[in-house]
Amino acid sequence: MLRSIYKFFNLHDGEETKDKVLENVVSNISFRGANLWILACAIAVASIGLNVNSTAVIIGAMLISPLMGPIVGAGFALGIYDFDLLKKSGKNLLIATLVSLLVSFLYFLLSPFKEAQSELLARTSPNIYDVLIAFFGGLVGVIAITRVEKGNPIPGVAIATALMPPLCTAGYGLAIGNISYFFGALYLYTINCFFICISTFLIVKFLRYPKIKFVDPKRESRITRTITFLILVMLIPSSYLAYALLQERKFSQNVNTFIENELTRKGYTLIYERTQFNARPKKIELAFLDKKFSRDELKELNDKMEVYKLRNTQLVIRQDSTDLKADILAELSKNSAHVDERDVMIQNLRKELSTYKLDNDGLLKEIDLLFPELKPYSLGKQSVYVSKDSSRFDYYLIYSSTLEDNRKRSLENWLKEKLNTRSIRFLKSE
Template identity: 55%
Template sequence: MNKLTSLFNLHEGEDDREKIFESVKKNISYRGANLWILACAIIIASIGLNVNSTAVVIGAMLISPLMGPIVGAGFALGVYDFSLLRKSLRNLLNSTLVSLTVSTVYFFASPFKDVQSELLARTSPNIYDILIAFFGGIVGVIAVTRTEKGNPIPGVAIATALMPPLCTAGYGLATWQLSYFLGAFYLYCINCVFIGISTFFIVKYLGYPAVKQVNEKQQKQVRISITVLIIAMLVPSSYLAYSLYRQQQFAKNTNDFINDEFTKKGYTVVYKKTDYNTNPKLLELAFLSKRFEKEEITRLENQINQNKYLRGTHLVIRQDSTDRLRALKGDILNEIKSTENEIDQKDLRIVALEKQIAQNTFDNQKLLKEAQAIFPKITSLSVSNHSMATAKDSAFVVTAVIYESPEVLPAVDNEKFRNWMNQRLSVKDVAVFRRVVPPAPQPTTNKLGKKAKK
């Protein structure tokens, strides 16, 4: 028994009580450095919540001095120092107002007002937050009473998280979202109350003497006040924890229902929507190809009502009254066929045009330069294909070469030019023509020797 008692003995390693008490009193006040640290910690935490940075939020928790007046209030209750209790509560109220003001101003001025996961995590407190605050407060107070403070205090600051709920409450005020403000501020109150209560219990366990003689009536008032605070925090948080449990069970059983009734049977779910907060709860689904008859839907609804977590859920399966899938498939196939026919007709026209262009396209500029190198008298040149119609309703293509020159080419040169064009154009028989350029009209003069006007 003695070994078990010594195992849980908190007196071993305990610091001088007068020294501890003075340290607690000193950390209550928010003046000078403490006030600067508090304001900066609030801004850092607000920025962390705003940009959804967990690391920044943790940093703000580590430097926050908000634990001082809460621990002071717990100590004051434990030793029945009502003067210290009033001072602690007054400083806690002042620090809370300063923190709310700073965070509200920051979020009001910030251009980024989207709700992030770090913000949402502080808007729905439950029984688990009470447990964290209570046991975290116990660890923190034990660390305060030790000669060697060790590492628990930074961990307590992170676990109990006083700063982020205050900043979230400021966000709720800045954006006029009352639910966020109430949820976050309730979480802050939970942390404050249960850290203070855990401090009270440890102080009582360590046997700190009362600062003055108090009668039974005053002690009873303290016990009643603590009991009322515990109940006031426990009842709403227990209800919220139960609601959270029900919501998680609804999500889990919904997924199990979809998996058992549809996925395992090969039905592809293309759309799913669930809503726990509507009355009745909602499960809305749509499928890739499966269509459900009225009898099947009735069977599924009965299956839902047999599950205690899904009972009363309204099942909605999105599908038309006609078989739109087959109609849509037919429309698509008809459209594809029509498009293919149009493409075939266009392709034929393009091929014909390309062939026509290819047959009648010659680089006349290049041919002229080559021809002038051999026949300098040629001044211009044109080559093109011509379709010649016959009396027998047939046609054939003739490659015609038209050139201009100041004088007619000699017969030898003309034959040489025609043979060269056959070789150059890779044809058998070109038709060569010389275009006669009419002489330019000469100006006439009147009797006075002046040019006549036309």
């Protein structure tokens, strides 16, 4: 029974020869000539996809990207204790990263559309799911590389691990001068690289790839110690990072459950929410539309947070309307740093319409009082093109009733004074 189960999960079944796998891995590390051009074009395509918020274009760019080569190479190098391969992989990964940042930076610098779309914003901060995707995606990729029949997982791995979009987002952050976007996206890219590398290392060890042999025992011992230290440097911070991201995710879920059960379900309208996970103590700031909490109610809510595993967390409900308004405006200003193109268009249209609009409510009332015989009538403003480079605005008054000449002159003089214009045209409708 156990032997049958083992056969189902035996990774050695269908495995390519180890020498052939290593040869393929080494050949995909280098970024020279065609590989570098393909990477630059893929980054340009991904940047366009992020710019226009097209998921399909981003996926297409990830499919043609050769970026995983040096990361997998580094994982193999750690697994077989090949220091030279590790240095070569690290050097080529650095070259690929710098070229990718440069191409994306230049694209977004020259692009007229610099609004932060949802696909861009999704790559500015990592979460626990990014760690899991990178790790399991890396496992699938390495397993596929070690097979005789490569199958179809490689394109899926290229999409799932999503190495390119964070790099493009980092270039976008540089282009618009937003350092938080740059470091957030670069942080996500680094996480993906680390966990793909770790998953590669684990599979190499599991499949028992032989360590490289050295002639000099002292050099072998030195390189073994160096690579062991590098493995620990990668594993320990990465494990802590994964744990920290998991704790932050759990904290956010507990906060949402607490707010839902204890506040919004009771009919209180939430208008402001801000959580600070990294503060000491952790902090939840809330504000509500019309509910004012007494001291006893605040104490009761703080006590209930223990039930939702929100220990060492301070609940602050903002009830000072002046300070709250300033904070909300500041938050809105921060989140609206880039005005949407549609908003700009709407503003321009409003400005153009205002040139034709008459603010004439008061004026019409005065006309009704001074010239009651004029009704019905209409008063408007129209652009008149005098020549190719010259235009002016004329005011038109269209009426159908009988208006005596002296009354017409009085109305004309009065309107010129009121509207501060020399041009009033009277049109008699039939």
